[in-house]
Amino acid sequence: MNYQSSYEKGRMILKEAGVEDCVLDARLLLEAVCHSSFADLYSHPDRELTDSEETEYMALISRRAKRIPLAYILEEQEFMGLSFYVNENVLVPNQDTETLVEEALREISDGMTFMDLCTGSGCIGLSILNYTNDCKCVATDISDKAIEVARRNSDKLGLNDRFSIVKTDLFPQGEPVKYDMIISNPPYIPSGVIDGLAPEVKAGEPMLALDGGEDGLIFYRRIAEHAHEWLCRNGWLMMEIGYDQGESVPALLKEKGFNDIEVIKDLGGCDRVVRACLY
Numbered sequence: 001m002n003y004q005s006s007y008e009k010g011r012m013i014l015k016e017a018g019v020e021d022c023v024l025d026a027r028l029l030l031e032a033v034c035h036s037s038f039a040d041l042y043s044h045p046d047r048e049l050t051d052s053e054e055t056e057y058m059a060l061i062s063r064r065a066k067r068i069p070l071a072y073i074l075e076e077q078e079f080m081g082l083s084f085y086v087n088e089n090v091l092v093p094n095q096d097t098e099t100l101v102e103e104a105l106r107e108i109s110d111g112m113t114f115m116d117l118c119t120g121s122g123c124i125g126l127s128i129l130n131y132t133n134d135c136k137c138v139a140t141d142i143s144d145k146a147i148e149v150a151r152r153n154s155d156k157l158g159l160n161d162r163f164s165i166v167k168t169d170l171f172p173q174g175e176p177v178k179y180d181m182i183i184s185n186p187p188y189i190p191s192g193v194i195d196g197l198a199p200e201v202k203a204g205e206p207m208l209a210l211d212g213g214e215d216g217l218i219f220y221r222r223i224a225e226h227a228h229e230w231l232c233r234n235g236w237l238m239m240e241i242g243y244d245q246g247e248s249v250p251a252l253l254k255e256k257g258f259n260d261i262e263v264i265k266d267l268g269g270c271d272r273v274v275r276a277c278l279y
Helices: 003-016 022-034 051-065 070-074 095-107 123-130 144-156 191-196 199-204 218-230 248-255
Strands: 077-079 082-084 113-117 136-141 163-167 179-184 231-240 259-265 271-278
Touching: 003 022, 003 051, 022 051, 022 070, 051 070, 077 095, 077 123, 082 123, 082 144, 095 123, 095 179, 095 231, 095 259, 095 271, 113 123, 123 136, 123 144, 123 163, 123 179, 136 144, 144 163, 179 218, 191 199, 218 231, 218 248, 248 259, 248 271
Parallel strands: 113 136, 113 179, 136 163, 179 231
Antiparallel strands: 077 082, 231 271, 259 271
């Protein structure tokens, strides 16, 4: 089977499986198997795949047709212009989350220290470190497997000297240490909503990183309750939120004495980030 016919077969299988991005995904999987580029499909459509390439491509198409996220199949996702290793133990870094990193970069200065709660793949904290100088990040996660992914990304980006990870349920244990900023993308999807999510999300991504409790606010309450113990005076707390949490999360922060509370929208116009200062 040649390049063009393989691509068309893969595309049709994904289309029939209901994959919205079937055109793009079929091409990216073919490029991954053949170590080819976007131009090859058009310039060399008659190139014959080897038997092993054809077998591997159909196996990857089959996985994607089962609605396994493309990033998990390729074990890679771009975020903030960087390439991150991902697998089924962490959320796939989302472009909307770049809004959180961009807001953090507005306030963080070289040499500052910050915490990244619920770090997952480490994409948030590591991106901030990559675009600053001499900053240090303490990341936390409760999942051993997620921590393995974050450490792999830290090593990949050459940031091991500035990025450390603590296994814990949200905040580290022991005497609090003051940080200039706390940043987090915690689980925030209400438990009752999860069954209605896209197949790639509810069946592919780790439930531990999605489920925010009955009303989706359980982690925000905990962070709002204890963040002041870990923040320097005039320190910033920045968190990603769900599109419908632009009133409830700021209310929690106001109740706990935070100031300059602001909700930031993502590029799609949805509420995405809450930022607040601790005087």
